[in-house]
Amino acid sequence: MREETSDVLVIGAGPGGLSAAAAAADAGARVTVVDENTAPGGQIYRQPPDGLVEGRAVAGRDRERGRALIRQASHPLVKLTLDTTAWGSFEPGTVETLGPDGAKRLRAGVLILSTGAYDRSVALPGWTLPGVFSVGGAQALLKGQHIIPEGRVFLAGTGPLLLVVASQLVGAGADVVGVADAVSTGRALRVGGWDLLHGRGLLLDGASYRASLIRARVPWHAPAIPIAIGGRDRVESVTIARVDESWTPVPGTERTVPTDVVCLGFGLVPSTEFLRLLGCQLSYQTTTGLFEPVRSEDFETSVRNVFAVGDGTRIAGAIVAAHEGRIAGLAAAARLNLLSPDEAVSRSVAARQELERLAKFTAAIERMYAPREGLMSLAEATTVVCRCEDVTRADIEGALGDGAMTLQQVKSWTRAGMGPCQGRMCELNVVALTARRLGLVAEAIGPLSARPPVKPVALGDLAAE
Numbered sequence: 001m002r003e004e005t006s007d008v009l010v011i012g013a014g015p016g017g018l019s020a021a022a023a024a025a026d027a028g029a030r031v032t033v034v035d036e037n038t039a040p041g042g043q044i045y046r047q048p049p050d051g052l053v054e055g056r057a058v059a060g061r062d063r064e065r066g067r068a069l070i071r072q073a074s075h076p077l078v079k080l081t082l083d084t085t086a087w088g089s090f091e092p093g094t095v096e097t098l099g100p101d102g103a104k105r106l107r108a109g110v111l112i113l114s115t116g117a118y119d120r121s122v123a124l125p126g127w128t129l130p131g132v133f134s135v136g137g138a139q140a141l142l143k144g145q146h147i148i149p150e151g152r153v154f155l156a157g158t159g160p161l162l163l164v165v166a167s168q169l170v171g172a173g174a175d176v177v178g179v180a181d182a183v184s185t186g187r188a189l190r191v192g193g194w195d196l197l198h199g200r201g202l203l204l205d206g207a208s209y210r211a212s213l214i215r216a217r218v219p220w221h222a223p224a225i226p227i228a229i230g231g232r233d234r235v236e237s238v239t240i241a242r243v244d245e246s247w248t249p250v251p252g253t254e255r256t257v258p259t260d261v262v263c264l265g266f267g268l269v270p271s272t273e274f275l276r277l278l279g280c281q282l283s284y285q286t287t288t289g290l291f292e293p294v295r296s297e298d299f300e301t302s303v304r305n306v307f308a309v310g311d312g313t314r315i316a317g318a319i320v321a322a323h324e325g326r327i328a329g330l331a332a333a334a335r336l337n338l339l340s341p342d343e344a345v346s347r348s349v350a351a352r353q354e355l356e357r358l359a360k361f362t363a364a365i366e367r368m369y370a371p372r373e374g375l376m377s378l379a380e381a382t383t384v385v386c387r388c389e390d391v392t393r394a395d396i397e398g399a400l401g402d403g404a405m406t407l408q409q410v411k412s413w414t415r416a417g418m419g420p421c422q423g424r425m426c427e428l429n430v431v432a433l434t435a436r437r438l439g440l441v442a443e444a445i446g447p448l449s450a451r452p453p454v455k456p457v458a459l460g461d462l463a464a465e
């Protein structure tokens with residue numbers, strides 16, 4: 001196995017990872033950044049491949065900000081290793097990777113994880129039909145390849161990304177026939193309250209996205225969620241219903257809308273698989289129903305010399321990710337004795353002040369769009385919950401009926417969560433079903449354990465080494 005050594009190893013070339021790399025390199029650290037994408041920038045600053053002609057203004061300002069961040073990380077001490085997946089770790093301070101030039105073991109004094117997030121999947125009848133996208137997936141196609149879904153598009157879910165993607169699709173010329181938001185704007189603003197003013201710029205961005213949908217006369221249904229997606233071989237319609245405070249559909253309010261594409265977006269889930277693999281302690285957040293790592297003021301996890309920043313820890317957006325990355329990058333340099341601890345703190349004062357200001361805004365957004373009980377009750381007995389392994393709700397309830405008492409038992413009895421996505425799509429649904437059946441809170445059920453490979457890699461590629 002070939003080995004490469006650096007002072008700092010960063011996983012993820014999004015705003016968090018690139019800022020961490022730039023800060024550590026400025027202090028004199030040799031940094032390797034690994035990302036499975038072919039271009040740096042992460043989710044928000046996703047760059048189109050070389051040679052792809054710029055399309056309509058898909059992400060105008062984001063693209064410029066992304067380029068500035070990438071320039072900042074273009075430092076002689078930063079080695080960017082793209083198209084490379086970090087898939088495992090078998091001893092402290094090392095990470096196994098697989099890229100175009102084969103498998104490697106990367107060794108570093110400090111590890112900074114900035115692995116970002118993915119869409120929260122919700123199992124409902126019809127969600128596996130061709131023509132159903134996650135909003136993040138639809139956006140990735142639009143930003144990365146300038147691909148617009150063909151035919152009529154209906155978006156359903158809640159939260160900032162739903163609004164952003166609906167507006168971007170309209171701006172790119174998609175035929176958006178409606179949006180269903182589980183939270184009405186009035187309720188969202190009431191719940192968010194004055195804390196929203198701490199993120200005034202982001203609030204104005206949200207208002208401009210909403211205004212673009214009003215101008216385009218896109219029908220807006222709220223508070224409403226999709227309860228079923230209809231179609232024989234592909235999407236033909238979506239049925240939505242009004243919901244009460246717990247997001248439980250109100251009988252008699254169902255309405256079916258003909259459409260060719262449904263984009264679902266109920267918020268994001270941090271990619272914590274590497275944290276779990278490395279044994280970092282996680283704690284349960286009641287508002288979001290998600291596990292996040294326990295971190296110090298410098299964003300070091302419970303495992304010494306392993307730092308974690310950005311959306312891979314808690315969903316708080318690109319600006320927060322970049323500030324956290326800077327602080328962790330400086331702390332890493334201090335740990336390596338390239339900076340004094342005082343110098344690391346004084347260089348990060350502005351970032352810490354900004355984080356303090358944005359913390360209230362982040363908490364307000366979490367309260368506004370926190371998923372409710374009713375969302376995880378949409379699957380019927382025959383609905384596939386784990387799509388990698390074709391496991392239905394009835395299979396999971398069958399295992400629980402047969403005496404499965406833990407998430408791990410449900411996993412090993414049904415294979416839910418054992419497929420290529422390693423539970424990224426089904427985990428929260430399986431946890432909810434298990435918790436309900438066992439009469440426990442999700443916190444007591446815990447996240448699935450992570451095992452290498454945490455991301456799909458071909459065994460042949462590893463064997464070739």
Ligand SMILES: Cc1cc2nc3c(=O)[nH]c(=O)nc-3n(C[C@H](O)[C@H](O)[C@H](O)COP(=O)(O)OP(=O)(O)OC[C@H]3O[C@@H](n4cnc5c(N)ncnc54)[C@H](O)[C@@H]3O)c2cc1C
Pocket residue numbers: 011012013014015016017034035036037041042043044045084085086087114115116117118119135136137139161164268271309310311312316317318319321455
């Ligand atoms: C699908 C999606 C769409 C979004 N769209 C918007 C938007 O339009 N506007 C907005 O304001 N915010 C958006 N966000 C949120 C925004 O992207 C994030 O807040 C921001 O990018 C966080 O930065 P980050 O560095 O924490 O993570 P990211 O930018 O997500 O970067 C994480 C990087 O880690 C890499 N990675 C993860 N695991 C591995 C691994 N095992 N091996 C190698 N590489 C790995 C990923 O490829 C990715 O490039 C979106 C988020 C998602 C998930």
